[in-house]
Structures are given as C-alpha cells and as structure tokens.
Amino acid sequence: MKLNIAVLPGDGIGPEVTAEAVKVLKAIAMEFNHVFTFDYGLIGASAIDKTGNPLPDASLELSKKADTILFGAIGEPKYDNDPYAKIRPEQGLLKLRKELDLYTNIRPVIAYEDLLNNSPLKKKYIKDVNICIYRELTGGIYFGDKKVSENGNNASDICEYSRFEIERIAHMAFKAAQSRKQKLTLIDKANVLESSRLWRKVVKELASQYQDVTLDFLFIDNAAMQVITNPKQFDVILTENMFGDIISEEASVIVGSIGLLASASIGDTHAMFEPIHGTYTMARNKGIANPIAAILSAAMLLDHFGLYDEASLVREGVEKSLKLHITTPDLNTKYDNISTSKVGDFIEDFINNPDETNLN
Amino acid sequence: MKLNIAVLPGDGIGPEVTAEAVKVLKAIAMEFNHVFTFDYGLIGASAIDKTGNPLPDASLELSKKADTILFGAIGEPKYDNDPYAKIRPEQGLLKLRKELDLYTNIRPVIAYEDLLNNSPLKKKYIKDVNICIYRELTGGIYFGDKKVSENGNNASDICEYSRFEIERIAHMAFKAAQSRKQKLTLIDKANVLESSRLWRKVVKELASQYQDVTLDFLFIDNAAMQVITNPKQFDVILTENMFGDIISEEASVIVGSIGLLASASIGDTHAMFEPIHGTYTMARNKGIANPIAAILSAAMLLDHFGLYDEASLVREGVEKSLKLHITTPDLNTKYDNISTSKVGDFIEDFINNPDETNLN
Numbered sequence A, B: 001m002k003l004n005i006a007v008l009p010g011d012g013i014g015p016e017v018t019a020e021a022v023k024v025l026k027a028i029a030m031e032f033n034h035v036f037t038f039d040y041g042l043i044g045a046s047a048i049d050k051t052g053n054p055l056p057d058a059s060l061e062l063s064k065k066a067d068t069i070l071f072g073a074i075g076e077p078k079y080d081n082d083p084y085a086k087i088r089p090e091q092g093l094l095k096l097r098k099e100l101d102l103y104t105n106i107r108p109v110i111a112y113e114d115l116l117n118n119s120p121l122k123k124k125y126i127k128d129v130n131i132c133i134y135r136e137l138t139g140g141i142y143f144g145d146k147k148v149s150e151n152g153n154n155a156s157d158i159c160e161y162s163r164f165e166i167e168r169i170a171h172m173a174f175k176a177a178q179s180r181k182q183k184l185t186l187i188d189k190a191n192v193l194e195s196s197r198l199w200r201k202v203v204k205e206l207a208s209q210y211q212d213v214t215l216d217f218l219f220i221d222n223a224a225m226q227v228i229t230n231p232k233q234f235d236v237i238l239t240e241n242m243f244g245d246i247i248s249e250e251a252s253v254i255v256g257s258i259g260l261l262a263s264a265s266i267g268d269t270h271a272m273f274e275p276i277h278g279t280y281t282m283a284r285n286k287g288i289a290n291p292i293a294a295i296l297s298a299a300m301l302l303d304h305f306g307l308y309d310e311a312s313l314v315r316e317g318v319e320k321s322l323k324l325h326i327t328t329p330d331l332n333t334k335y336d337n338i339s340t341s342k343v344g345d346f347i348e349d350f351i352n353n354p355d356e357t358n359l360n
C-alpha cells in the first residue's frame, strides 16, 4: 500500500514522540512492502514562532492532500499564562480538526496486564478494563461563539449542538459497541444543560436501530467518579467535546500513565492520529518523553487503512517493551536511562525481528 | 444561640440523611444550651408532585426568612430520562442558589485515616490529603441563556462570567488558602474558553493582594488526572461552576465514599448546607443511605455561626463512628445492618456523652 502521511510534530515533546512513531511506521513499511512517505508541517507554538500563524496554510494544504495525518502535541506555557494573547497554539489544532471535519475522536483506555501496578488505583479495580471513548471533536463549547465585552470584564462561550452533529458520531459509537461488548454509555449533564438534553434525546432515538446494544446514561459529575470507582462497567463511552476531553484524560490513570493513550480523529474524508497527552514542556529534549502513545496512534492509523496485521505487530512490540521494562521513567522502569528513542528502537527491532528481540 | 433552620429534605435519600443531621443538631442544642428551631419545606421532585413547582414560594420564603438552610438532595430518574420535561427537580435547587445568591460552594475533601483502605486509590496516594474546593455556584453555564430551536434539532447553553462574579469568590478562596497551606490552584480551560481566560486574568490580578499565597493553574482535563495521580499537591482549589461540579464529585474517591462529602453554599446574606451526593434513589427507604455527608454539613453550619466547639464535637462523633465501624454498607462496615438512623443515633449518643460512647 502507498500512503502519504502528513506529519505535524508540534511543540514540546511532540517532535520527539512523533519521531518514534515515524520510525515504527518506516519499519512496518519495510517489513510489509508498503510505501509510506512522510511530509512535515508546522503547527502550534512553533508555527507561531516561525510564521505568526498556529496553522500555516502550507500545513493545512499538506494535511488536506495527504492520505492521513500523524500529529504530535501543541501548547506552550507562555500562552497558557497569558490571557491576553490573541494568537494561540491551540487555535492551530482546533482549526485543523474543524477544517478536516474530524468529528469523531476515538480514545481507547486499556489496562495492560504488565502495568497494573503502575496505576494509582488498586489492581482489582482496573484489571481487564477495556474502554473505548467516543468524543465529539468539532462541536460544543470549543467551537461555539466566544465573546469578550469591550471593557474586558465579561466573557462568554456558547455550547451548541445540532441533531446532525450528534447523530453522526452516535452511529459510530453504537457500531463500535456492537463489535465490542454491546454496551454504550452516554455521558452528559442533561439535568442542567439543554445541549445535553438534545444529546440524550437523539441518542435515545437512535437506540432503536441498535437493539443489541444496551444504552445507559450518566451525568458527567457522577461519571467522573465512576470512571475511578467502577471502570469495569464501561464498554463504549459516548460524549460531547468538553466532557470527552475531561473524562479521557482522567481515565488515563487506569492505564498508569498518560504517556500511553493513543487516539484517532476521524471524519468522512480525513483521519488524524495523535497521542492524547500534551506538550509536557518540562520534559522537552530530555529524552524522557514516553513515545508509546504516539506509537499506538500509529497503530490506529494502520488499522484505519485495514492494515490489521501491521497494527497488531506494532501493538505486540509495545506490549513486549512493557513486559521487558524497556520503558521511559514515567513507568518506573526497572532500568535507568531508557530514553524515548531507545523505546522506539526496541519496537523497531521487534518489528524487524519479532521472534528474536530481547533485552539488548 | 437561637437559630431558625429551614430544612429542605428533597428527594430520594434526602429526607433520610437530613433527618440524621437534624437529630445531631438537636443533640448539640441540648448539650450546649442553644435554641435551634426547624421549619420544613418542599423542594425538587417531591415538590413538583405536590405543587407542580420544584421550588414552591412557601419554600423560598421559608429559606429567605430562616437564619440558615439545611438541604438534602433533589432529582428523580424519571426526569433525567425525559429530555422533554419542562419542569424539573433541579430547577428548584438552582433557583434557590440563585435567589439567595449562594455564590461560594465550599467542598472539603479529607482522607480520613480510618478509611484509607476504602478508597479505590492506593494508600500512599491519599494519606493526609486535605483539599478544600471553592466552586462558583451561581454563574457559568448553569445559569447562562439556554435555547432550543423550534424544530428541536438545535440546542445551546451559554457559559458567561463577569469580573465581579469571579472576584468575590476568588477573595474567599485566597483567604481560605491563607488560613491553610497558602496554596491556591485555579482550574479552568483557558487554552480554549474565553470565560476561562477571564478567570485566569482576574485571579492573577488579585494574587498581588495575597502575596503569601502561591497561585497555580491547571487545565480541567489535566486537573481531572492530577486529582487522582497526585492529590497531595492541592490545598485550596478554585474553579467555576461546572468544573467544580465535576472535580468535587471525582475527588470523593479519595475519601472512599461520596456519602462522606459535605458542603457549604455561602452568599453575603444567606448560607445553605448540603451533602454533595445526589438522591441515590435505588437506596431510598432501605436504611442504607450514609448520613455522614449530611451530618458533616450540619457541622459546617455550626462553624458558620462560630459554634466551633459544637462543630468539633460533631466531627469527633463522626470520626469515632468511622473508627468503630458504625457505618453504613457503602463503607464496607465490619458489622451487618448498620442503618442510616443507627449511625445518627451513635453520633447523637456521642454528643450526649463523649467520654462513654462505645459499641452498644
């Protein structure tokens, strides 16, 4: 297969972890006789520094033309702490999601057997947890009208949803549930928000088309508790943009490190793959950033194009690295000094030689 | 002291747990020679059933006239699952908060030594955690304009804040931090929301008046993770309405049961005290509802009126009940069949006879 992949490494640890994902994809291409080409673009704070624009036209064009996109992370503390900044790294990512209409963000949360001790949660709560979060990604309060009064003393954001926006991701989530454990949980705040009541209404209506799927509902506050007290109850979670942002980052505690969570952002014509972690700027250029989330995002990319054997091999490599403690320090590895690129090298070696890779 | 207390038990387990809080307040009045009177009002689904109104005028008047308010819980699944219902239990609570201008909701999260094993979190993560959450309670997306399009296919909610609304609760939170560990964390989503940027701006400006307090910032998604991975970092948390709802219910996992978390809702002229848990309708009339959150809310009420010895005695009674496992089943008590009222009785006995209460 020929795939032209746009690579947008972004800021902070983005470039480091993305480099490892590319390394792994190159190894896969080699092993399986695919032709993967990689074209790089700027986005986020580094794009602002160089062009004044968090999503330069060239990067948007590149992303539109490519078969798919590999994304790193964006964000810089200097913008976070400046409420006055008019141009911000996040605008680049949000614009990209919107322009490519990447409305379904899929975030799997899997408790790896070898990492059960890494979680702050007790083992019995998380063993065998396997959740797939469907987060709406191009609507809600992220994209609704924003206002600041002239004197700067009032500010507002609108959370708006349409039936159309809810239906299209809900179908994806119901279908995912059908192929998994036939359970779908909608998370909303329907006791307070009109937009949440629309979600509940539309999702309930669609349920009749998916009679094999058990549908239930949780308010976001209750859900934020239950993701910790009883994560095993969940199969597929469906939720709006902001709640999905919160609940998925929270759910990372089940896995033991946010450096392990991958995601796919899917629309009708484009698809982008990105770790859910941020730019973790304190770790920049120290070689300590965990590349697994980026590498697992590359596996989701392979799945997306039907390259299931290839994706499985990447995941096996990841699991082997965890088993052998070839991991960055966030996972309390047995060994000192296992760097970002060393983890990528290990998985690359595994792909080249699945039966022989061992501690080296 | 003379105190006239409006009691609004509400729905589900609200009446049961509130009865125990009243029991405890009566014991305190007796021991300390206070005159506490209690006037009851309807609110929530039970008020809708009887009057068609989730906050009947009589209840509002009662609450306004009283020295303070003890509140139970409101909500019924039949409304939650009906996105079309125009009249809803929650409207009663929200109207009450708004009418009495109860803008500061204070939610302490304390890891009790005797309950460290009850949490899904490992002991080392939660030992000694003592967080106080300041949640803005009368603004934001809860109270902003809500719209549904005529055909019902579009719905929106506005999240709006003014400098005034932020300043008044921020002062409360800074002062609380001064009297505690001098650390204040603002939780927002300033990388995406204008309203969050206003929070960050205003709170930063006020910081110069509280130079002894260390101020830091977390995005809500990151915060939802860090409340689990590193709760010890927090002293006072300040946040807007919706984020406070989410983060406080999530933080209940530290304590081991949501049935333990009390709260105070304070305005310039009124104050209300309520457990943070919901109506837990599955438990209604089974005698299994944990009354501790309601009883600790009564302790916060006593504190509010400067009755510190009284409040301490209530808390000692609660701690003793935990130590002796006189607790409802949510806390995996050693003993079977310890009912809601049995817990209240124990704490009442303790108040009457602090030195003699033991297993009975």
Ligand SMILES: CC(C)[C@H](C(=O)O)[C@@H](O)C(=O)O
Pocket (backbone or CB within 6 Å): A074, A075, A090, A093, A245, A276, B191, B192, B221
């Ligand atoms: C960087 C930020 C805008 C983004 C979001 O909130 O969507 C991130 O947190 C994520 O989850 O991808």
Ligand SMILES: CC(C)[C@H](C(=O)O)[C@@H](O)C(=O)O
Pocket (backbone or CB within 6 Å): A191, A192, A221, B074, B075, B090, B093, B245, B276
């Ligand atoms: C019942 C509901 C409206 C309420 C809220 O969201 O504020 C509750 O969850 C709370 O936290 O007091």
